[in-house]
Amino acid sequence: MNSANEIATDIVVIGAGLTGLTAAHYLNKKNQKFIILEQSDKTGGVIQSKCEDGYLYEEGPNTGVVGNTTVVELFEQLSDKCTIELGGNNVKKRYILKNGKWEALPLGLWSAVTTPLFTFKDKLRLLGEPFRKVGNDPHENLASFVKRRMGKSFLDYAIDPFIIGVYAGDPNYLIPKYALPKLYNIEQECGSLIGGAFKKGFIKKSEEEKKVNKKVFSCIGGLGELTKALTASVGAENIRLGAKDIVVNPSGNAYIITYTDAKGELNTINCKKVITTIGAYALEKTLPFVEKSQMRKINSLHYTKVIELALGFDKWEGRKLDAFGGLIPSSEKRNILGILNMSSLFENRAPEGGALVSIFMGGVRRQDLIALTDNEIKRVVEKECQDLLALHEFNPDLFKIIRHNFAIPQYGVESGERFETIAQLEAQFKGLFIGGNQRNGIGMADRIKQGKELAMEAL
Numbered sequence: 001m002n003s004a005n006e007i008a009t010d011i012v013v014i015g016a017g018l019t020g021l022t023a024a025h026y027l028n029k030k031n032q033k034f035i036i037l038e039q040s041d042k043t044g045g046v047i048q049s050k051c052e053d054g055y056l057y058e059e060g061p062n063t064g065v066v067g068n069t070t071v072v073e074l075f076e077q078l079s080d081k082c083t084i085e086l087g088g089n090n091v092k093k094r095y096i097l098k099n100g101k102w103e104a105l106p107l108g109l110w111s112a113v114t115t116p117l118f119t120f121k122d123k124l125r126l127l128g129e130p131f132r133k134v135g136n137d138p139h140e141n142l143a144s145f146v147k148r149r150m151g152k153s154f155l156d157y158a159i160d161p162f163i164i165g166v167y168a169g170d171p172n173y174l175i176p177k178y179a180l181p182k183l184y185n186i187e188q189e190c191g192s193l194i195g196g197a198f199k200k201g202f203i204k205k206s207e208e209e210k211k212v213n214k215k216v217f218s219c220i221g222g223l224g225e226l227t228k229a230l231t232a233s234v235g236a237e238n239i240r241l242g243a244k245d246i247v248v249n250p251s252g253n254a255y256i257i258t259y260t261d262a263k264g265e266l267n268t269i270n271c272k273k274v275i276t277t278i279g280a281y282a283l284e285k286t287l288p289f290v291e292k293s294q295m296r297k298i299n300s301l302h303y304t305k306v307i308e309l310a311l312g313f314d315k316w317e318g319r320k321l322d323a324f325g326g327l328i329p330s331s332e333k334r335n336i337l338g339i340l341n342m343s344s345l346f347e348n349r350a351p352e353g354g355a356l357v358s359i360f361m362g363g364v365r366r367q368d369l370i371a372l373t374d375n376e377i378k379r380v381v382e383k384e385c386q387d388l389l390a391l392h393e394f395n396p397d398l399f400k401i402i403r404h405n406f407a408i409p410q411y412g413v414e415s416g417e418r419f420e421t422i423a424q425l426e427a428q429f430k431g432l433f434i435g436g437n438q439r440n441g442i443g444m445a446d447r448i449k450q451g452k453e454l455a456m457e458a459l
């Protein structure tokens, strides 16, 4: 350590991923004095878009959903810095693998009746869904919830692959009350999922709500353009990159934060408020004043490991890529979770006549795969692609492996205690706001919404 540098500000935001940058964007709009501390040498967190040899690929999330009014508002506010790109027509078509064959998810009534994905018995049983008893166990897992309301084949060939696509998770572990609160609340409030969906159609929407079209988005130039735009909006001068060993301690009605900067110097910031947006696994070291028993309730959250692959082909000779992609139910026992056809969703992702796909491996059921070497991963992917993408020759022109050790938090039965503990800590330590993906949802739309809420609470 060299000399100690000491400064004062109003608010410190820890983490410059989508949540932290969004929070800072809204603080900035309200002319607040703030500093963002980020341990890595770049902003964006897991959102990183890369251009190479004519391909534009993602190293983290590939798409978001225009799922709430804050997403709409944020893109409007950043319109001079980045442009939202909605997924093309192929977005609606999605495949599920059944018995080794891709089957399209039904989009209309006729396809719902004729699809081989669900059993005849379960299709008939669905007619009785509005009359089924409302569940009374708030900790019922998702698998049991779906079997009870819809039937096992819907669990196996709709919900299981959906959960693989969103959480890389397991419906036997996730608790709808915490992982899919909208679904849980529909049953509790409307008595049925079909009835709830029907009722929703009659709810009057404000002009802002009408813009929440639930469409799939990226940005022109990739999702990294969104975090780049946020970084520009927030101002690089307010961001300290390479800030290691951040430690927060309360001091009277304020906080003292120490960290080591990129030059190895010890820095101190005195501030009135702190917003953390880092994962649950990183909180213990950062907030050492939190009692161990309380911290255990937060960092017991399990994050699944995911391997992401970006594969580019200058000349595409495989199966027609005419859909969003395909998801693979766990009952199919394959080595990959799903495939996203990025170049058929968005412009300029691959050279003309070529293709870019993203493939996911691992997740809660195959945590072991992250330990494979690059060559072993390549062999696994080659075998799966030859079969599932009808690629007889596997010679990708772009082959990138991205390992995520803390990819997606799994909102299990322990989540209630975690949410309560965070609320207790925020009440106990005025001016402390604990955000990040340990609460309020895991998707980008959730992160954007939470980022704004954190800023508003801190104001």
Ligand SMILES: Cc1cc2nc3c(=O)[nH]c(=O)nc-3n(C[C@H](O)[C@H](O)[C@H](O)COP(=O)(O)OP(=O)(O)OC[C@H]3O[C@@H](n4cnc5c(N)ncnc54)[C@H](O)[C@@H]3O)c2cc1C
Binding pocket: 014, 015, 016, 017, 018, 019, 020, 037, 038, 039, 040, 043, 044, 045, 046, 047, 059, 060, 061, 062, 063, 064, 065, 243, 246, 277, 278, 279, 282, 286, 306, 308, 404, 406, 407, 408, 436, 437, 442, 443, 444, 445, 447
């Ligand atoms: C592989 C993958 C695929 C995904 N796919 C989708 C998708 O298709 N659609 C979707 O909506 N969402 C998806 N998500 C989720 C979405 O990407 C995240 O919810 C969102 O980007 C998280 O933003 P964040 O700011 O909360 O966290 P992060 O992006 O993790 O940012 C946290 C930041 O804090 C920093 N940090 C961590 N620890 C410390 C510390 N101790 N001190 C200082 N800084 C620290 C990190 O370096 C990072 O920059 C995916 C996520 C992953 C990993």
